[in-house]
């Protein structure tokens with residue numbers, strides 16, 4: 612495309628099973644949702660870098676080459692909040708060995724720190740937008756790798772789930788570097804409940820790591836059991852065994868409680884939706900606030916009401932959505 616770009620976007624996501632355990636080599640099942648982050652941009656005259664994000668704020672800086680590497684220097688504005696964007700832009704410049712002054716615009720329907728993969732969506736869409744503005748055709752693999760490298764640099768430990776779902780969409784079974792797209796799981800009565808509370812993924816992942824180091828004999832078997840739940844859940848999904856999926860979702864939630872990543876707000880929404888007929892409910896993503904999901908094939912309106920009565924925000928998102936558009 613070159614010079615400017617339009618219509619680059621990446622989806623948010625929910626974990627049906629396996630968050631946190633996936634960081635320790637267990638499988639997870641995640642799916643893209645039809646709530647997306649759009650990144651557009653254009654070339655600037657000088658070696659300047661600018662990002663404007665509707666929700667988050669803005670950053671300005673200079674683009675320069677130092678010791679053979681492109682960097683964005685003298686950054687000002689909401690630098691920390693937009694660190695994923697700046698980092699992946701630098702990584703993309705260095706990957707394609709080309710940089711120009713540019714301005715990026717970000718718009719997202721995904722609440723920040725909500726457990727719906729907002730950082731993976733923005734990081735993936737930014738890598739695609741920057742390469743497109745520079746007229747470099749990158750493969751999906753390359754974009755996912757750039758986004759993953761940025762997540763690791765900014766957040767520390769992360770699995771590839773986030774960037775893989777943002778890039779490839781659909782339903783993905785993720786196991787370390789492997790990913791398998793599952794086509795046949797498209798109809799699920801899932802409702803997302805947002806607690807409204809910001810959750811810091813890096814800190815939550817670090818918390819589990821610390822607990823695991825302190826008590827490996829307790830935490831490791833829990834992590835392994837989550838992996839077994841993921842694979843049993845995938846089999847149940849393929850056979851449409853909804854009651855069984857509900858039981859597995861609830862079991863996964865109990866283990867996430869045990870890992871110390873649930874929160875009072877999540878417990879309230881989980882209980883309210885189960886009391887209103889959800890056959891399974893669990894937190895999704897990093898936990899500590901953010902979002903939960905409720906599986907309810909029939910009475911979706913009751914579930915929405917239960918979430919809203921507890922001051923949560925209900926999102927009737929479609930699952931199995933399209934990945935990166937660029």
Ligand code: MEV
Pocket residue numbers: 629630631632633634726728768769770771772773812816896897
């Ligand atoms: C966060 O969205 C999901 C975690 O499993 C971390 C990760 O997979 O990178 C908690």
